[in-house]
Amino acid sequence: MPSTTASSNKGPKNACVPGAAPLAGLDFRAPAHALAPLLIGVTLLVDGVGGRIVETEAYGDADPASHSFRGRTPRNAAMFGPPGRAYVYRSYGVHWCLNLVCGAEGEGTAVLIRALEPTHGLEAMCARRGLQDERLLCAGPGRLAQALGIDGGFDQLPLDAPPFALLAPPADAPAPQVVSGPRIGITRAADVPWRFGEAGSRFLSRPMRGTG
DNA sequence: CCGGCGATCCTCT
DNA sequence: GAGGATCGCCGGG
Secondary structure (H helix, E strand, O other), X not given: OOOOOOOOOOOOOOOOOOOOOOEOOOOOOOOHHHHHXXXXXXXXXXXXXXXXXXXXXXXXXXXXXXXXXXXXXXXXXXXXXXXXXXXXXXXXXXXXXXXEEEOOOOOOEEEEEEEEEEEEOXXXXXXXXXXXXXXXXXXXXXXXXXXXXXXXXXXXXXXXXXXXXXXXXXXXXXXXXXXXXXXXXXXXXXXXXXXXXXXXXXXXXXOOOOOO
16 A cells, blocks of 8 residues: 655654664654563564564663663763664673663663564574574573674664664564563662563563563 | 573773 | 673582
């Protein structure tokens, strides 16, 4: 169904940018705790490889668990830049982890992508991970970064252009049931229920215990 | 199935 | 100089 009334001012901001990848209709100016559950069910691709987001965590303004809590540093600079870009950091000196910067510019908020249901480029992901087991390909922030080939060179890259792509779920797809619970692997603000996941998904990094 | 620990490196105290 | 927004392996129950 071609629309002759083309682009209204309600459309995505990047709708007319040549070469721009879709942003799945998401508004990255939203606060992290509001955006994080909306990302469940969205497909995340890097160079066409990736899957459906099934687990996220919000890291907010004045959040003691956030890398941005003690102010801007060289490592977390991406968090204080414009929303809609990547923040990639190295964890435990070994793993890379991907965040999507959101909120107001300079606020220092982001959403950590914790798990994907693999859907695109299974062969490439298995090769990078050295695994056959589909369930473990992207079940964790370090695992999914390895599967998608994400490293420090992806820090600060915009999410609305290659190699990144964010695809909204099909219009006829049932909305995923999203549950929340405490975030994983942190010591401060450990009770804040800012971990979000698709209920019943077998691709989570760990089972969701929390309430819906 | 579960808990413990080493890897590995950079950041901030 | 300590400690991670982690992972995978090892050992024991």
